[in-house]
Amino acid sequence: MVHHADTRRELGANIVAVRAQSMPEFWSALMLVTIFAVLIPVLPAAGSTTWPSVILSTATIAILQLALISRMVRRELVSAFASPYITVARSRGVSERELTWRYAMRNSTTPIVTALGTRFAGVLNCVVVVKVVFAWPGVGSSLCRWF
Template sequence: MLRTLLDRLLTTLPALAGVVVVSFLLTRVLPGDTAAYFAGPAATPQAIAQIRTELGLDRPLPEQFARYVADLARGDLGRSLTTGQPVTADLGARLPASAELTLVGLVLSLLVAIPLGVAAALKQGSLVDHACRVVATAGVSLPVFFTGLLLVYVFYFVLGWAPAPLGRLDAFASPPPTRTGFFLVDSLAAGDAETFRAALGQIALPGLTLAIFALAPIARITRAAMLAVLAADFVRTARAAGLSRRRVVVTYALRNALLPVVTTLGMVFSFLLGANVLVEKVFAWPGVGSYAVEALIASDFAPVQGFVLAMALLYTVLNLTIDLAYGLIDPRVRGAA
């Protein structure tokens, strides 16, 4: 297992190096002048040139990149000109909010998509099967920002069931003592039921928005994998041996169908990281997505580069986790590794 982990880490190093190079170059070719933005509309050309010199933007591109890599080697992602804080501090403060929102959306989608996909595979052509196709089509077709705005309109504006979409907590609740950075977990650990209800109410709609977005690929892959496994010889043998339907489906069919589903989770997680940016803006969620958008509008390079690198690291860690999960689901994969 340890050797497999080390091999996967070695293969991800070139990808991370490519992310560093591409993120650096893209921020330099984007339209907008950082020095002119922060100097203000009434600034003179001399003032803009002075700011550009202070930021090191007047130096050759290779020299800028060498300084950036040297700072990365020391764990320094630079300083945000928008907030005036180190990018590592900003990301550390905002990343738990994005992670909590993404995990809530992913868990909600799994709780619905896997049973729905299994039921659709067991009852082909039934209402459940048609419902699975409708849900999958809707999840793919509806833009995530449209889904979020629609949920806000229905549940907040029309029905009044949801709180105002203004962040992680309403104005009458205070954050719980920080342990994990996840308000739901921290409020439970502190025994603060009122804060937990407030945090749950705020995260319900954005989490549901991400869940609807993630439902489609998970449900479709689960249905297709179950159909393939149910037609396999070992499942027919288990049925012929007189095993109960529940044992055949859960123990034999579902466990073997989980491998492509787990593989899909890596792809879905990457989709959710991208969708998070739009969802956070719709619901005023103080996560890294909205932080990166605000920095991008201001032509603030350091936060954008830090955001891209942090997302690449998260995606790498998730892929490593999925590779290790293969061995737990299917011992044959662990033996081959």
């Protein structure tokens, strides 16, 4: 797996991630409800009693988090592949798979794990908005009463 920065596939993935990252949580929730509960009625729009009712709220929370993490992983890996130690390892005959997982990913994990820790507050904020939109009792409604 040779890493090529700025390919069409990577550009497309980056555009999708930027769009997902720029949508507010309530908008993502409303769009998912509109698509999957109104236009294609395969999931319930609200409630918390069955497993299908969990899917839309979980997807809403995951969209923003996955977009942020995927952009960060891309940035860190592009930076790692531009480093001299990757060039030296490549000249020694290290396979591309080993370059990716043993060298680049290992050195990219520290900032990624740090960012995951700081995303906890963002996830809590997202949960408040999503739970109010999907009319779930619990964390969202409890925190909204405090503010």
